[in-house]
Amino acid sequence: MKIRVRSDILHLYRELHSWVGILAGLFLFVAFYAGAISMFEQPLQDWATRPPVLPAPVSLSRTPELIERALAAHPEAAAGYSVILTPAGAHPARLEWSDGGGRHHHGRGGATVFAALDDHGALVTARQPASTAAGFIDVLHQQIGLPLPHDIAMPIMGVIALLYATALTSGTLVFLPTLARNLFSLKLFGSAQKAWLDLHNLLGIFSLPFHIVMAVTSVVFAFHEQVFVVQHLTLSTPPAMHRPHPAAGAPPVAALPPDAILAAIARQAPGVAVDSIDYLQSGRAMRISVHDPRYSLRGPTSGFATVDPSTGRILSRDYLPGQQPRGMSVITVFFALHFGSFGGTPVRVLYLLLGLGGAALFYGGNRLWVVARRRREQRDGRVRDSLGTRLLDRLTPGWSFGCVGGCSAVLCAAPLVADNGSGSVFAALFYGVFTAAVALAFVVPQRLSEQAPLWLASVLTLAVAPIAVLARPVSSGALLLAGAALLLGAGLAALARRSGRREVPLTSRHRPRPVQAA
Structure with missing residues (x-):
């Protein structure tokens, strides 16, 4: 059964997809690339911390x-x-x-x-x-790279996520009528434009469910304060984080020892594994961090519950895996789908690959726009790229590979800086490399505007490998980090070598001779 869509509607959706993608793509590249790294935030923190x-x-x-x-x-x-x-x-x-x-x-x-x-x-x-290195990269992911206060950056992120959802919808509607033909005519090693187009379509259609999840959950996170207000008004019991704590002046209670707390939790929540027991307010309150491989988790690595320290009785199950009220479990599903906090390491590896694929999707979309715009201008008789084409042609590789190089520089510095480093140190390092890559893309000749930032990102990424195994005692985590850095760095180097065959800008072509009158 063929899907037929009017050509004018297809043109409208194609234009909508292109312009919305251009507006959001660069920010989404940062979010997806940094988010892919953040899938292993805790192991990276373990490695970076002395x-x-x-x-x-x-x-x-x-x-x-x-x-x-x-x-x-x-x-x-x-x-x-x-x-x-x-x-x-x-x-x-x-x-x-x-x-x-x-x-x-x-x-x-x-x-x-x-x-x-x-x-x-x-x-x-x-x-x-x-070490705050891994935490900084996670904040970079949350704030789509914006060096702004969190309360300001998050609503902006929400708007970008809404644009992202619009681009997904319009792009799917454009691709759907020719789905079968396009899927079986992929040529990733042909011309640069055809390779980018096929890769863009391939990544987009096969990772569409993942992107839908990311778009929806990102909107939820951006406006989660409003969500919690509604949740507080509609649920019969307020969430644990909003419940009143024992008065500061209340007399201390005799808290049970840890082994007794564990025994009490095992009776009330079979199958739940306790990671830590937090004694709060001089023993007047207690919280446990837990995980259960059978259920989704509220946080990236754990759920939690409040407990009576004197009896071990669970006081709140709002964030306890497998025992949440229905309203709270819906919220947890949103968090788990975004964090990949279900299914263990295989799901995290899958999310890592999907995150890198998403970054490639956004970069490829911008490259395609530049090529298509340049050819349209050539057909219209232009002998010089328009200002918008020139700007995006240089900004896209500088921004994207500046992000890659900046994250690699942060990982290189993480085990080397004194006292494991502060957030301001890593922020200065990241934005310094990022700015340098963007500047490099604008100062080199146009034919090198992609290649130069690529080589910068490749060198910095390859440098992570020796630092990973030499700056800290050798461990399986350090070896995996080194291997991933070598693979990614080599891939960036290969892309840099290939980038010499990119579309030639109009500014480097010969001006056509005027036709002589007879």
């Missing part, structure tokens, strides 16, 4: 002794400390607390104090700033 020197973690049965000694020596920790069930990576000790906003801000600023007992039972602590 590990403290501590005795081996105490057993869970000795944790009350550790807590008692730690609170005696550091009474300020009573405001909020965490027991880690499986110490590893960025959480190497059984007990930790933060002087930068609590454990859940770990990696986004401040420092964490880790506590352990030596062989003689003496308290040993280490204060360690966490």
Whole structure:
């Protein structure tokens, strides 16, 4: 059955797809590329953070002794400390607390104090700033690269997401009538324009469900405060994060030891694995971070629940995997589909590949627009590219590969800077490389405006590989990072070599001779 659409409607949708894509594409490139990296934010943070020197973690049965000694020596920790069930990576000790906003801000600023007992039972602590490199790349993803306050950047991101959804709809309607013919006539190694067009169509149609999910969930995130207000008004019970906490003046309660809390949780929520137990407000409140491979998670790596510290009874199941109220589970699905926080590592790898494919989709869309616009201008008799064509021709590679090179520069610096680095250091590094790539694209001859930023991004990406295995103790995570950097860097180098065969700009063609009158 053939799908027939009037030619004027197809033309309208094609123009809509092109212009909306141009407006949103560069921002979406940053969001997708940085988002692909952020799929492994926690492993990257573990790798980038310089590990403290501590005795081996105490057993869970000795944790009350550790807590008692730690609170005696550091009474300020009573405001909020965490027991880690499986110490590893960025959480190497059984007990930790933060002087930068609590454990859940770990990696986004401040420092964490880790506590352990030596062989003689003496308290040993280490204060360690966490690397903010991976967290910076995640914020870059959330804010589509905008160096603005979060409250300002998010609504702008929401508008870009709405444009993104419009481009998806119009592009699908344009491609649908010729779906079968186009799918079976792909030529990725022919002319540059045909290769970009076929790659653009291939990536777009096969990753369409993923892009629909990203567009819808991004709009939800951009305006989530309004969503929570409606949710608060419509649900019978307010979400846990909005419920009143125990009064600060209430007398402390005798909190159960960690092993008793775990036993109580196992009875009430079979199958749920507890990652950490957070003792808050001098033991007056408690929150547990959990995961369950059978269900979607509210956060990128965990769900959570509030617990009565004196009995272990679960007080709120709003974000507890598999036991949420219907309204809250709908919100969790939106978060899980965006974060890829379901299905474990295979889903994260899939999201990584889809994110990189999405970035290629947006870059290819802009390249196609430039080529089509240039040929149209040539048919109209122009002997020089229009200002808009020249600007986008140079801005697209500078912006896109400036983002790639900037992220690679951040990863190169992450294990090398003192005290694991602050967000401002990585921001200055990223935007410095980004600006340099854009400037490079505008100052070199036009035929090199794509090739020069590509080589810059390739060199910086390849540099991640030796740093990954030399700057930190060799681990499986470091080897995987090095391998990924080598593959991506080599791919960028191959693309740089191929870019010499790109469409020739009108400015470099000979001006046609006027026809002599007879």
